[in-house]
Amino acid sequence: MANVRQEKKYLIVISGPTAVGKTSLTFKLSKHFECPVISADSRQVYKEMNIGTAKPSAQEISASMMKLVDHISIQDEYNAGIFEKEADAIIRNIFEDNQFCILSGGTGLYIKAVCEGLNTFPDVPKHIIAELTADLNKYGIQTLRDELKEKDPSYHEIVDTNNPHRLIRALSIYRHTGKAFSSFLNGNKKKHEYKIIKIVLERDREELYDIINQRVLDMIDEGLTKEVRALYPHRSLKALQTVGYKELFQHFDGILSLEEAINEIQKNTRRYAKRQLTWLRKYNDGRRFHPENHDEIISFIQNNIEA
């Protein structure tokens, strides 16, 4: 038997809109290729969130050796940069003993971070973000635009200056380092030791929306309301600005009836799926499949493996 360390390594990337069928395909492939899975999902990382994130069961997680689920708390700081570092380390580790690794999830930016890499930025202390947020609330967005225009004109040119998150991000880097956000950007793509095989799952829009609507009802049946109620005290945390949670918080506040909250969750999930589709269309470098075409997907992967 050949030394596994010298074999070519393959990262199988699976993405697609929410509820399209990523998880069941992922488990199938994990069994077939006998390899671990890394989740690329910005909400399934939190151990306190389960039903509302459509997280796989504990058995499924352990059977597929799924990583980067359930490993942090909603209280913890987390972002795409941290995800990239964690995922890179785990991938390296997995390829010590495996020829394959699966990266599967619906958070496009996280997948992009692993496949293409994010530029390296210094960590910004929390108080700087808080000050910028306070400035935004106190003086309005124009003040942030003006500051960015002065400190980082080239980024001001291209950034969406109506988007407070983008402005705060760029200015936080400037205020922390004294250097322009744009000076950290270089389009250099990551180089990998391994080969990436990308699969994008698609369904008819109408069918996807039907599945989403039903899945929300199933989540309610499984006890989503109880799960969310327990998290109510933490409702202002970033992690809980999440479809399925924010609407139920409004229900508990008496703003929405339960029925209205459910309708909102369904609607917001459909919109989320739509945004994912927009993202995936832009990065159209993956082969498209219907999620139930397991055999076709497996042979596609096998055909991409160098003999």
Next chain:
RNA sequence: GGGGGUGCGCCGGAGUUGGAGAGCCGGGCUAGACUGUAAAUCUAGUGUGUAAUGCUGAAUAGGUUCGAUUCCUAUCACCCCCA
């Protein structure tokens, strides 16, 4: 059967009552942006289309008028009251 009222965008609302409006607000939907909040955040479009200072348009068909969403007649639909 008789009387009264209301009809415009995908939906809801406001407003115009002889000098236009493919107009306002909200929603929905569609499309897009997005390198550390990404299930977040933000933008645009939404009668038609040869894409434009174009065409059609205020239930439908006529009429009056220089000019009609507005006034008149008929028809249709819905609502209310009376039988």
